[in-house]
Amino acid sequence: MSIAWWEFGPRTPDSWTEAELIEIRSLSLQRLPELPADPSNGVADDPRAASLGHKLFFDARLSANGAVSCATCHKPEQRFTDGLAKGRGIALSQRNTRSIVGTAYSPWQYWDGRKDSQWSQALSPLEDPAEHGSNRLELARLLATDVSLKTEYEAIFGPLPNFTDTMRFPDSASPIGSEELGTAWESMIDSDRGVVNTAFANLGKAIAAYERMLQPGPTRFDNYVAEIEQGLDSSSLSDEEIIGLQLFVSDARCTECHNGPLFTNNEFHNTGVLSFPGDHPDRGRIDGLKKLLADPFNCKGQYSNDPLHQCDELTYVRTGIELIGATQTPSLRNLGGTAPYSHKGQHATLAEVIDLYNRAPLAMIGHNEVEEKLGLSRRERKQLEAFLITLDAPIAADPKWLKAPE
């Protein structure tokens, strides 16, 4: 609870409490641990795979109409998102495009966490009729017929099967999608289906190796933390932004979920976000979890490179009614550049998101975890917003990764 008119002027570094300082330090990018290994992806840290993945990411031939690449929605110049409420590839997709930056640190991908690795996530849009609209046989044949892709692929993964053999491999097929694709998939022998799936998974693994290169860069907030830790008087944040930070770690209760150096606990929460106009309320994680457990490309599946299947997150994953309508806590880094917000872009501005927490409405589906209105004044909401905008910074990556390959 904060009674604004009793506040006399801005906070200076001297007046942070010890508890607040501990929270603030825990949010600093300097506390970001080393990139975690992905045992399920054998080429996650292979520079040749990153190079191939980079090419694939920008290649519009990985789509039914030859016009959609990963970069169509994940635009480097827009923090790897697209500025739209819902993504648009071949058609309008189901949800808001997430930024890829820093997602190597999350055990789950997508708003509903239906994928448990970056490489398995990369496979999904390729076969989604609203996004790339392609299928794994078409993609396998692209690899087999493009000489430079084939050479690069084989240097990393070994010899490519002869996907141009039409006796074994139909033109188009997939276990997911239209009935036609399914029938073609069923017409293949089991071992050939496995061979296609392996090449398909390898495509995703190369793309993931590239995505691991994209991490958030230091912001004015991180500079502020570094300066106050050295006992310096910091001017990296304005007075209004400092008050916003103070609200962030106390009265606004943001760090309950937006914690750690990436400002996310990677968990799933129902915060009472309204449904997208015309759509049913999103069931979120409760459905995402079912898809994850059934996914043949998950950590425990045969396409995971981890022989021990050390899949702790998947093994101990929880279910529960609180997951109804729950979506993943997004990172708050690069917030200024990634509007609109929430799982279907329901909020055009940060002010609207902050207002949602302030109002704590009844959820349309499930239960809103935000049980009490925050009671922030209009001025406090503006100060909080001012702080959040400081979390934007150029992506920490070699510039070559931030544009299409030569």
Added chain:
Amino acid sequence: MRSSTFILSLLLITASAITPAEENDSERWQTRSGYYWVSFTSDLEPLEINRIHRWVFHIEDESGAVIDNAEISLLGGMPEHNHGLPTIPHMTESLGNGDYSVEGMRFHMNGYWELTVTVDVSGRRDTVVIPLTIS
């Protein structure tokens, strides 16, 4: 000092004191009916949020003798926030000498947690609530 902190201090002086539970992960806790003593160590030391890790529980009987055939189950949550653990940890191995491996521990929020540990030795079951603050 912030004005709301000042008001809160005034209230606390006048209100009756609430003794917080003692928290110390090298301490032992006795289960409610007194059947068992429970202590634990964490592979992740110091405890931090958002990292999955393993705990090793140590179980003794009333007299302090180690127990090797216990089944341990665990639930947890933050009472002030009305939510549970973000994972479903479970016991994976009896390590001998009264030690048991419980994997899949993860905390996703700093603050005050309560872990309800149930020990079952051949049907003789007892429970203890262990308080834990993570910061």
